[in-house]
Amino acid sequence: MPDVVIVGAGIVGAACAYYAAREGLSVAVLERGTVAGGTTSRGEGNILVSDKEPGPELNLALASRTRWLELAAEFGPDPFELEEKGGLVVATSDPGVAALTRFAEGQRATGVETVAVRADQLHDHEPNLAPDLPGGVLYPQDMQVQPVLAAVSLLAAARSLGATVVRGEEVVAAERGPDGRVTAVRTRTGSYPTNAVVNAAGTWGGQVGERLGAPIPILPRRGFILVTEPLPRVVRHKVYSADYVENVASDVAGLETSTVVEGTQGGTVLIGASRERVGFDDTMSVEVLRRLASLAVRLFPFLADVRLMRTYRGFRPYCPDHLPVIGPDPRIPGLFHACGHEGAGIGLAPATGKLISQMLTNDQPDIDPSAFAPSRFAQVTAE
Amino acid sequence: MSQPHFSFDGSQIPFRPGQSVGAALTAAGVRSWRSTRRAGRPRGLFCGIGVCFDCLLVVDGRPNERACLRLAEPGMEVSTQEGTGHGDLEV
Known part of the structure; x- marks a missing residue:
């Protein structure tokens, strides 16, 4: 037993x-x-x-x-593609930079490593980012696994x-x-x-x-992800727009989208993130895919000339x-x-x-x- | 009437109307036109029917075109694909 x-x-x-x-x-x-x-x-x-x-x-x-x-050290070598890639959160407006900076200061007080990134430093971290973004915060502790x-x-x-x-x-x-x-x-x-x-x-x-x-x-909270064709290393970090944090914490039932872009060891780039409370309805939504794609191109213009290979979707388990x-x-x-x-x-x-x-x-x-x-x-x- | 051609890595490949790029290349004796992403191994036609994505090449500057599905056209510029075909984007 x-x-x-x-x-x-x-x-x-x-x-x-x-x-x-x-x-x-x-x-x-x-x-x-x-x-x-x-x-x-x-x-x-x-x-x-x-x-x-x-x-x-x-x-x-x-x-x-x-x-x-x-x-990872115990199961190694490289048991599940753990990458200490870090996260780069990018603001899309000047008030966005101020809000993000305040948010990061609070996190810093509880042991999160944060590095403020000025507009003119963004491309040192992510050379393919759009040229006109006002700034962001780098989080070296963010990681990814398969x-x-x-x-x-x-x-x-x-x-x-x-x-x-x-x-x-x-x-x-x-x-x-x-x-x-x-x-x-x-x-x-x-x-x-x-x-x-x-x-x-x-x-x-x-x-x-x-x-x-x-x-x-x-309860389920639906999300879609777009998958590009395999690419060389085009995005170094998990890069996302500052509004992602608001969307994660929000209580809105309708469609919310923010921009999340990151590479994988397989070469594909994954593009998210949408949030909808539609029960376990797993119908494909072209509207969501279109929004995710256009938001991602706003952050990384080169994506406009890259093909999508497929999409997938799933349900996050959320509590009130x-x-x-x-x-x-x-x-x-x-x-x-x-x-x-x-x-x-x-x-x-x-x-x-x-x-x-x-x-x-x-x-x-x-x-x-x-x-x-x-x-x-x-x-x-x-x- | 002279046979139509497309260019492949600088040389002229003849084709019959309705033939795919992959079929024309194979008929011309070209067996591989892509190197794999990791090991750099040669690839050409495998399934020949659009399923396996092994026969990728660059057509008029656009990578990841399937040679077995792309109809040959006069004047088309076809070239070998290295890896993802997007090496210029690497950071």
Whole structure:
């Protein structure tokens, strides 16, 4: 009997499995589809500190960034295309420069490295940028991984420590003992007796929570990404417009777009980012693609003569307060949630996995998890 | 009536109307016209039906054209593609 059943083999489930197995727990990962087949493979693999305001999520991101570096060294050489490329945030107006500079000062006070970049210095960092931009801020700590490789590496490491990964297993319910504790996870095909369950189902964490008898408010936020033909190194950093941070934190339901451009080791350049609350509707939208493309050309004019090869889209798991849900569910002893990381799941995965492993083994958490507690939601404490 | 030609890396390649660039090059004895991005290995026609993207070359300054799909036209300037064909953009 596994000590813990983890629901979901995306990046967060993989990190939970790895850190739990490293603590000596026996682990079973259940995945209804394929490894990294959900939101993990629908983003750019970002590990960012630049887009987070001072607070609990930024603290989690800083801790997680250190863990990513540790994992790369441990699994190396070059296990998942980790690149310490840095992020360059570019303002598009003079008031934008002032706002960005203030934002960066606040981040700096909590341990984020920031370098102010004047208009005349922008091209030293990114020679292909448009000539008329007013300035920006460089964040040397921003990094990128190939997220599917990263999830697969974590799961492989967990398996070498004895974990099992079962695909094609869709969770339908939790079985509970007379004291209310979890005793098993029931799937469409059978039952997995266990003492603990981790809901790492990402954007589908709300549904899985409901099936387990403990709903949490996680909803999808759709995003599109454009993929160019392979190019040489044309963009050095993750480059994005300053309005991206506002869009990440906003509560608007309609279409929001900001410009995010970055290269990959495969040679393609990825262009985002859009945000829409349209449920799980995955219809292609030419309107969104057009907007993303024209915004990207505004930042990098050379892109006008580069062909797009394909696009993809996915659903970020967002909570009403834009914080992930990490911790025990007070309604069902033995159930833990580790989901709702919105667009930051890759970056935040290792610190989330470590926190979950510390909670499973009753260890002192190395970072304060209280802001992420499921009990912060009224619907959780009311029941 | 003289046969139409297009230029390939400076030499003249004859073609029959309706022939693809890739077919004309192959008929003229040219078997490879691209080097791969990493190892610089030679590439030419592979699938020949537009699927594999192996036969890329530069047509009138535009890289990543598929030789197997592009119809040959008189006066067209075709050239070998090195890697991505966008080496000028590298920073």
